[in-house]
Amino acid sequence: MNTKVLIIEDEIPAREHLTRILKEIQPGFEILDRLDSVQAAVSWLSQHQADLIFLDIHLSDGNSFSIFEKIAVQTPIIFTTAYDEYALKAFKVNSIDYLLKPIDEDDLRQSLEKYRTLTAETPRANIEALIKTLAQPPKTYQERFMVHRGERLMSVLTDQIAYFEGEDRYVYLVKKDGARYIVQYRLSDLEALLDPRHFFRLNRSFIANFDAINTMVNLSKSRIKVELNPNAKRAVIVSSDFSQRFKEWLNQ
Numbered sequence: 001m002n003t004k005v006l007i008i009e010d011e012i013p014a015r016e017h018l019t020r021i022l023k024e025i026q027p028g029f030e031i032l033d034r035l036d037s038v039q040a041a042v043s044w045l046s047q048h049q050a051d052l053i054f055l056d057i058h059l060s061d062g063n064s065f066s067i068f069e070k071i072a073v074q075t076p077i078i079f080t081t082a083y084d085e086y087a088l089k090a091f092k093v094n095s096i097d098y099l100l101k102p103i104d105e106d107d108l109r110q111s112l113e114k115y116r117t118l119t120a121e122t123p124r125a126n127i128e129a130l131i132k133t134l135a136q137p138p139k140t141y142q143e144r145f146m147v148h149r150g151e152r153l154m155s156v157l158t159d160q161i162a163y164f165e166g167e168d169r170y171v172y173l174v175k176k177d178g179a180r181y182i183v184q185y186r187l188s189d190l191e192a193l194l195d196p197r198h199f200f201r202l203n204r205s206f207i208a209n210f211d212a213i214n215t216m217v218n219l220s221k222s223r224i225k226v227e228l229n230p231n232a233k234r235a236v237i238v239s240s241d242f243s244q245r246f247k248e249w250l251n252q
Contacts, residue, residue, distance in 0.1 A: 002030045006050035009080060010036040010060040014101055018054060018080065021105050026112060037061045042070045050075055052115055054099075057081040078111050141195040147173055147181035156181070158198070162212035163228055164190055166205045176212065178230040200249050202226060202238050 005022070009015040015034055022029060032050055035041050037060045045067070053075050055064050067073065079098040097111045144155045162176045166187045173181045185193075191201055201207050206228075214229040222240035238246050 002028050004049075004051045005029050005031050005054065006044070006048075006052070006075075007031060007034045007054045008036070008041050008059065008064065009034070009054065009056045010058075011056070014056070014080065014103075018103055018108075021103065021108060022054075025105065025109060038064060038066050038070075041067050045071055045073060053077045054080055076115055078115065142193040145173060145183060147183060149181060158194065158209075159211075161209055162230060163206055163208040163232070165232065174230065174232075176209075176230070196249075197252070200246060201242065202236055202246065203242060206232070206236050208236075 003026070007015060007018060009018065015036075019031060019034070022031070032048065033044060035044055039061055041055075041059075041064070053073075055067075055077050057064055057079060058081075077097075080101055080103060081098055082101050097114050099107055099111055142158065144157045145161070146153060146155055148154070156173060156175060160175050160177075162174050164183070164185075164187060165172045165174060170182050171185055171187060171190070173183045175181075187201065187205070187207055190199075190207055194207065198210055199207055200210070208226070208228060212228050212230075214227045216227075217225045219225050219237065222243050224238040224243055224246065226236045226238060228236055
């Protein structure tokens with residue numbers, strides 16, 4: 001039995017390209033229709049049923065996720081998008097495949113192979129979880145920290161910070177120029193406030209800015225000695241609990 005396909009894409013060149021390579025790869029597929037808007041998609045899906053949908057994120061009249069707010073869709077979906085990487089990770093988590101435009105034939109083949117492994121029922125819960133994930137505003141991180149020395153207050157921008165050090169009952173903010181200030185945070189709180197692209201929890205006592213990491217030396221297969229700039233007053237060892245994630249962070 002032929003697979004019945006619906007294409008929802010508002011860019012004519014992208015729509016034609018997808019149609020052409022889809023027919024070349026799967027000549028037995030039947031393309032039922034090609035739509036270019038949320039409104040047209042809702043109207044079509046209210047009256048018809050497809051086996052597989054190719055769906056662009058941005059359509060002529062809005063975001064395609066609004067389709068699922070208007071009508072229940074049980075059909076497997078392959079997204080065609082130039083969306084950012086963070087959103088694409090959400091697609092993977094929810095077991096919905098995607099293709100980056102311009103669509104590559106090999107990528108399309110892999111997506112179709114994945115489609116073949118799916119059952120005819122795509123859980124509505126997956127789509128709803130995806131909508132919920134993407135509806136959340138992007139996470140923002142703290143850009144500056146208020147510090148004080150005596151009666152004097154100042155704000156320190158995060159790109160001026162070399163590292164945070166926990167010592168006894170206190171946590172110190174250490175600037176790149178070597179200045180040290182006590183801050184009213186726990187290191188565990190700071191982990192959630194700092195951008196993980198730039199800051200990493202080296203061990204139980206240090207969170208360092210990538211810019212402050214001077215040299216690194218393997219002490220063993222699971223421990224790494226890190227020299228910071230400005231120099232820390234004590235040795236900074238990345239323990240076995242943190243070392244694998246640290247290497248992955250360095251390599252991102």
